[in-house]
Amino acid sequence: MRFNLFARVLIGVALGLPLPLLAQEPSPRANEHRVALVIGNSSYTHSPLKNPVNDARAMRDKLKKMDFDVIIRENMKARDIGGALREFRSKLKPGSIALFFYAGHGLQIRGENYLPAVDAEISSEEDVPHQSLNVNTVLNTMEDSKAGVNLVLLDACRNNPFTRSFRSGAGAGLARIQAPSGTLIHYATRPGSVAEDGDGVNGTYTAALLAQIEEKGVPIEQALKRVTVRVKNVTKGKQEPWMEGSLTGDFYFIISGPTQINIQSAPADADAAAWQAAEAANTAVAYQAYLNEYPKGVYAAAARVKLAGLAAQGQPQPQQQQQPRVKSEGAPPEDRDTTLWQQVQAGGNRDYYETYLKEFPRGKYAPLARAELKRLAAQEKELQVQAEKQAWEKAQQINSEESYQSYLTEYPRGTYAALAQAALKKARKEEATRIAQGRLSMRDQQRPTDDRKTPTERPEKKKQDEIRQAAIGALSLARLSPGDYPMGAAADDVTDNPEADEAARPQHNVRIGNFELAYYEVTVGQFRKFVEATAYLTEAERPGRSPGCHVARNGGDFVIEHSANWRSPGFAQTDSHPVVCVSWNDTQAYIAWLNGGATGYRLPSEAEWEYAARGGSVTPRPWSDTGNFFARVFQSNKGTDPDQPPSRACRNANIADETLKKLLAWPVTHNCSDAQAYTSSGGYFGRNGFSLYDMIGNVGEWTQDCWNPNHSGAPLDGKARTSGDCSQRVIRGGSWSSGPAYARSAARQKNAASYRAADLGFRLAKTSP
Structure with missing residues (x-):
């Protein structure tokens, strides 16, 4: 409709007719439904901020005037995060305009962004996810609702007090996010930088945003670019807001009413009127139509700049029409020069300046354009x-073979490549020495008590106790309430693996008592503390008949690799990844160390594990690939098999997918892609109904139970089965290598208590009083 209107303008101009025309500004979708979640956190226990609550209130008031249904949270506590998201999700519907605004502290850990609650007590990285709002969770909430437009505005890059005690991986400011299709994210400053809280009533960024969104008929992308200009001017270039993503349609905060355009027969007036109509449409087709009519018009150069900007945003460019031109007297060249330069300054990126120089290589603003290009370069x-530099510093902080190898993979000829090579050699040498010393220590422990140097070992024992207590203090467990649930696979829960189906039956009702379960699988960093404190050698590291760990090979096989162990499982890991290549026996040694001779921590029973994995759901998986699934699938995670329905698994869990299929020709995968071939860091994927992470996928998890071929005779009180084949132990949850049959809540697997694999780890449990 917009282009037809513009075409009528051009026809009138071409005929030289004085046409009074009502040029309609862009209008929103019919019955546009607008919902906003606005959060302002000021009253932090540590390092309170002055402006965020003021920012949230001002944004609420402004958005309400723009017909948004606003949900506001001031000084949000950790327990209120879930409720805010649920209310936001309940109000969204397909086609909604969804807006999320946040002002307060924000931090990044290994590429993920978290917005801490005001009562957050964060002393280590492990504390962050369950005391903060993960920005990815907000994006998932928006996507799942099928909102038509998703806007995320983050004034959350203030200097952060939490990162001082973090060991590694935490950076200043926020990290870049790969925005899903139809989502626009605007940061108060560029990723990795720190924003100002502001000296006035509002933060610097929010003040600029509040002023800008009142402008009528300005597309959101242009509005946010103007916010960037405002902030840069106020801060003298110290702070530069940053935009990620793109929208598939147009969005305007305020839609102005129709305006009267009097088109006269004078060429200059007709040129201006046509340009006004083209700007109102703001599409590549409209600007090209203007250029077809006025190739040398006053606004011709500006139209080319607009086309370049739209091309950069991915809007298809129309073919130029070959037709008679209507001559225009136009304006003096210097006026066109100035008009174009004003558009270039508003755009402010490389494409705009290059377009200007192409049009006016000797223009009066050419030196400035070249200077800006030089500055941008x-x-x-x-x-x-x-x-x-950040990648190198991160490698140094982690200080492992894997971290240095990861840097060299990314920057093989980088500035620090020679240093990384040297550090890699040193790390390997230290690792060999550590293993050798560990073996000596183990032998020493086996000597008679009288031969040990007990007095001199007391200081060392005290240090080990301190390490152990610190490790216990860093653990994060969820307290789960008692309840009944149907354990096992229902009769209609059928996969293409009859053996897996039979092992998960019969379904039976189980009563679960109070217990605690770790939010995350035990990580490499947590296990490392145990090894460093005790010089423990895992079964994969011990010399003997069959050291090593089973690792993945092309075609879907796991084979023993004698040099593989938890330190080097065949792929890169950091301290935040789940530890793998540990046997059931290794888990018992770790737990015994944590307990320090007492009882408390343990592996969960498989009944407890399944209760937690379901998170209150009764479906085969906490998500659903049935029922209304097709209405909720997004192109970004569809697979390549046209004969199979796309799976939602990749949006919820790290399982066998297209990524693994391409890398290792994996035979059984889900028809989707999560871009993760091996393990992912804890919390990378969303949490379930009990706020637990990676219950399905990532790594399989040892449980306490002895193996029995099915649930016949299983305890009804949720306790572990201590009868059956206790040389074999139960594994739950599936992993990054699992197809659909094992990536479900009821699926059970087994292996020898001494078995180690690169897709197998564990999670801690504890009995609650």
């Missing part, structure tokens, strides 16, 4: 330098 180079 230096800025881009600096960003690349900073990115490499």
Whole structure:
């Protein structure tokens, strides 16, 4: 409709007719439904902020005037996070305009962004996810609702007090997010940088945002670019807001009413009227239509700049029409020069400045354009330098073979490549020495008591106790309430693996008592503390008949690799990844160390494990690939098999997918892609109904139970089965290597208590009083 209106303008101009025309500004979708979740956190226990609550209130008031249904949370506590998201999700519906605004502290840990609650007590990285709102969770909530437009505005890059005690992986500011299709994210400053809280009533960024969104008829992308200009001007270039993603349609905060355009026969007036109509439409087709009519018009150069900007946003460019031109007297060249330069300054990126120089290589603003291009080039180079520097610093902080190898993979000829090579060699040498010392220590422990140097070992024992207590203090467990649930696979829960189906039956009702379960699988970093404190050698590391760990090979096989162990499982890991290549026997040694001779921590029973994995659901998986699934699937995670329905698994769990299929020709996968071939860091995927992470997928998890071929005779009180084949132990949850049959709540597997694999780890449980 917009282009037809513009075409009528051009026809009138071409005929030289004085046409009074009502040019309609862009209008929203019919019955546009607008919902916003606005959060302002000021009253932090540590390092309170002055402006965020003011920012949230001002944003609420502004958005309400723009017909948004606003949900506001001031000084949100950790227990209120779930409720806010549920209310937000309940109000969204397909086609909604969904907006999320946040002002307060924000931090990144290994590429993920978290918005801490005001009562957060964060002393280590493990505390962050369950005391903060994960920005990815907000994005998932928006996507799942099938909202038509998703806007995320983050004034959350203030200097952060929480990161001082973190060991590694936490950076200043927020990290870049790969925005899903139809989502626009605007940061108060560029990723990795820190924003100002502001000296006035509102933060610097929010103040600019509040002022800008009142402008009528301005597309959201242009509005946010103007916010960027405002902030840069106020801060003298110290703070530069950043935009990620794109929308598939147009969005305007305020839609202005129709305006009267009097088109006269004078060429200059007709040119201006046609340009006004083209700007109102703001599409590539409209700007090209203007250029077809006025190739040398006053606004011709500006139209080319607009086309370049739309091309950069991915809007298809129309073919130029070959037709008679209507000559225009136009305006003096210097006026066109100035008009274009004003558009270039509003755009402010490389494409705009290059377009200007192409049009006016000797224009009066050409020196400024070249200077800006030079500045932008230096800025881009600096960003690349900073990115490499951060990667190198992260490698040094982690200080492992894997971290240095990861840096070298990304920057094989980088600035720090020679240092990384040297550090890698040193790390390997230290690792060999540590293993050798560990073996000596184990032998020493086996000597008679009288031969040990007890007096001199007391200080060492005290240090080990301190390490153990610190490790216990860093654990995060969820307290789960008692309840009844149907354990096992229902009769209609059928897969293409009859053996797996039979092992999960019969379904039976189980009563679960109070217990606690870790939010995350035990990580590499947590297990490392145990090894460093005790010099423990895992079964994969011990010399003997069959050391090593089973690792994945092309075609779907797991084979023993004698050099593989928890330190080097065949793929890169950091301290935040789940530990793998540990046997059931190794888990018992770790738990015995934590308990320090007492009882408390343990592996969960498989009945407790399944209760927690279901998270209150009774479906085969906490998500659903049936029923209304097709209405909720997004193109970004569909698989390549046209004969199979796409799976939602990749949006919820790290399981065998297209990524693994392409890498290792994996035979049984889900028809989707999660971009993760091996393990992912804890919390990368969303939490279930009990706020637990990676219950399905990532790594399989040892449980306490002895193996029995099915649930016949299983305890009804949720306790572990201590009869059956106790040389074999039950494994639950599936892993990054699991197809649909094992990536479900009821699925059971077994293996020898001494078995180790690169897709197998564990999670801690504890009995509650």
